[in-house]
Amino acid sequence: MPCTCVTRHLPCTSGAPLDRVFGSGHVTEGQVGDIFSDAAITAALGRQMTRAVQRQAVAAGNLANLDTPGYRTREVRFDDALNAELGGSAMAATDARHFGSAATGPALPAEEEVAGLATRRDGNNVQLDRELLSMGRASADFSAAQTVLAAKFRLVRYAINEGR
Amino acid sequence: MSTLIGAINASASALDAQRARMEVAVSNMANAESTRGADGQPYRRREVVLATKDHDAMSGHIEAAGVEVAAVVEDQAPFRRRFEPSHPDADADGFVAVPNVDVPEEMVDMLGAARAYQANLTAIGLIRDTVQKALELGK
Numbered sequence: 001m002p003c004t005c006v007t008r009h010l011p012c013t014s015g016a017p018l019d020r021v022f023g024s025g026h027v028t029e030g031q032v033g034d035i036f037s038d039a040a041i042t043a044a045l046g047r048q049m050t051r052a053v054q055r056q057a058v059a060a061g062n063l064a065n066l067d068t069p070g071y072r073t074r075e076v077r078f079d080d081a082l083n084a085e086l087g088g089s090a091m092a093a094t095d096a097r098h099f100g101s102a103a104t105g106p107a108l109p110a111e112e113e114v115a116g117l118a119t120r121r122d123g124n125n126v127q128l129d130r131e132l133l134s135m136g137r138a139s140a141d142f143s144a145a146q147t148v149l150a151a152k153f154r155l156v157r158y159a160i161n162e163g164r
Numbered sequence: 165m166s167t168l169i170g171a172i173n174a175s176a177s178a179l180d181a182q183r184a185r186m187e188v189a190v191s192n193m194a195n196a197e198s199t200r201g202a203d204g205q206p207y208r209r210r211e212v213v214l215a216t217k218d219h220d221a222m223s224g225h226i227e228a229a230g231v232e233v234a235a236v237v238e239d240q241a242p243f244r245r246r247f248e249p250s251h252p253d254a255d256a257d258g259f260v261a262v263p264n265v266d267v268p269e270e271m272v273d274m275l276g277a278a279r280a281y282q283a284n285l286t287a288i289g290l291i292r293d294t295v296q297k298a299l300e301l302g303k
Binding site: 049052053054056057058059060061062063064065066067068069071074076109111128131132135136139142143146149150153 | 167168170171172174175177178181182185214215216226227228229230231276277279280283284286287290291293294297298300301
């Protein structure tokens with residue numbers, strides 16, 4: 001049976017079905033190529049861009065409320081989501097009746113108030129420099145991911161055009 | 165994309181609000197000596213009340229919170245009184261009630277509004293760069 005893999009991972013001898021390449025199939029033990037597959041990299045870059053956009057949007061909201069009395073600075077927190085994700089993968093559910101199986105899905109990043117900022121007399125604690133820095137940083141993150149993704153797409157286009 | 169459009173809308177709402185704040189400060193300064201308004205009373209200092217636009221942080225949907233001008237209220241502080249018997253609006257004791265406007269205070273308010281306006285303009289620029297970058301992927 002001919003190999004249907006569209007990505008260049010480890011030498012493929014198994015004749016893996018196409019869906020494995022896109023990460024929907026189960027992971028075979030001992031294969032290291034999975035996290036390097038094109039689909040995984042593209043998905044990760046996409047996530048990085050989404051997070052950057054979310055951080056930028058929340059910072060824009062904070063800046064918009066620079067002078068709103070009683071407004072509290074908001075922030076998107078990812079560490080909780082990351083921890084949940086890391087903790088979740090350590091325990092594999094091999095039976096549908098297991099608790100905490102993957103069916104719950106990844107934890108979503110939450111929008112929270114930031115603690116420990118100096119509050120003005122009107123109850124507002126937005127700090128201009130902090131928010132502008134946060135926006136700039138998110139912008140740089142987005143830019144970096146976009147550059148890599150563009151390079152990735154260029155390679156795909158190169159392959160589609162048979163090197164022309 | 166809708167997150168970015170939402171962010172631009174939030175920043176635009178802030179530009180609107182800050183411009184309103186500047187307009188009110190300017191009108192306060194312009195009328196710092198207006199002793200006769202439409203109701204025959206001296207001009208009362210006006211103030212802009214800003215409020216966060218309805219925004220559901222608990223929905224799990226991350227978006228930018230906009231701002232709006234909730235109201236423009238009149239400052240109820242008493243009018244200042246100045247001794248000026250020759251003034252047509254002077255009372256029997258020769259005192260004129262002049263608006264409760266403090267010009268240096270208005271100047272400071274204007275500076276604050278200008279800075280906030282600038283910050284939001286910068287934010288819009290950064291978001292626009294992000295949109296531009298995202299569109300470049302399609303080239």
